[in-house]
Amino acid sequence: DGGITQSPKYLFRKEGQNVTLSCEQNLNHDAMYWYRQDPGQGLRLIYYSQIVNDFQKGDIAEGYSVSREKKESFPLTVTSAQKNPTAFYLCASSFDRAGTGELFFGEGSRLTVL
Amino acid sequence: AQSVTQPDIHITVSEGASLELRCNYSYGATPYLFWYVQSPGQGLQLLLKYFSGDTLVQGIKGFEAEFKRSQSSFNLRKPSVHWSDAAEYFCAVGAGNNNDMRFGAGTRLTVKP
Numbered sequence: 598d599g600g601i602t603q604s605p606k607y608l609f610r611k612e613g614q615n616v617t618l619s620c621e622q623n624l625n626h627d628a629m630y631w632y633r634q635d636p637g638q639g640l641r642l643i644y645y646s647q648i649v650n651d652f653q654k655g656d657i658a659e660g661y662s663v664s665r666e667k668k669e670s671f672p673l674t675v676t677s678a679q680k681n682p683t684a685f686y687l688c689a690s691s692f693d694r695a696g697t698g699e700l701f702f703g704e705g706s707r708l709t710v711l
Numbered sequence: 712a713q714s715v716t717q718p719d720i721h722i723t724v725s726e727g728a729s730l731e732l733r734c735n736y737s738y739g740a741t742p743y744l745f746w747y748v749q750s751p752g753q754g755l756q757l758l759l760k761y762f763s764g765d766t767l768v769q770g771i772k773g774f775e776a777e778f779k780r781s782q783s784s785f786n787l788r789k790p791s792v793h794w795s796d797a798a799e800y801f802c803a804v805g806a807g808n809n810n811d812m813r814f815g816a817g818t819r820l821t822v823k824p
Contacts, residue, residue, distance in 0.1 A: 601754070603754075630809070637817075645809075645810045698809055699757045700747075704752070705753065
């Protein structure tokens, strides 16, 4: 079945460590997105990519980095510069960037900083 | 820039009762409107969407929503709630590109037996 796979589902990190969250899709979608979800705040866009080897900052990109070397993959690195990294992270994809398109979401990765 | 407000943080309804979740948006032009549902610890799933045309849209799982331009609203409704509908519901508004989409803070639905 086509879909988006995020891993790991749960991740614990010590302060000062970088961590990378994986996102893989087999939907053949061009556009991919990373969102951060905090209680009571909805989803906020971190980064997005419309094509391979190109990505753009979203609303809260500081302290995060991404790459898009393959169409299927869009990993997110949470760096030590992110001051409050504990959150639920969601990866999504869409056929293209057009606003009429449905976003397909992975099941999320919960990051906890100890 | 567009924005969306979901006034109700938490709603409790009895199984079999009707449901209405409120969503108000702010945008100067005709918005692209969406409702997504999220079960605990899961990603979001699209329930329905509105771009143009008939202002009453039907979605999956028996949900519907009505776009009211005069009230800047896109409320979600279901005539009879099932226990499996317990989840968090997000309204979203877009302006033409998915990277411009804005999500509300969500409404958590509890269903009483």
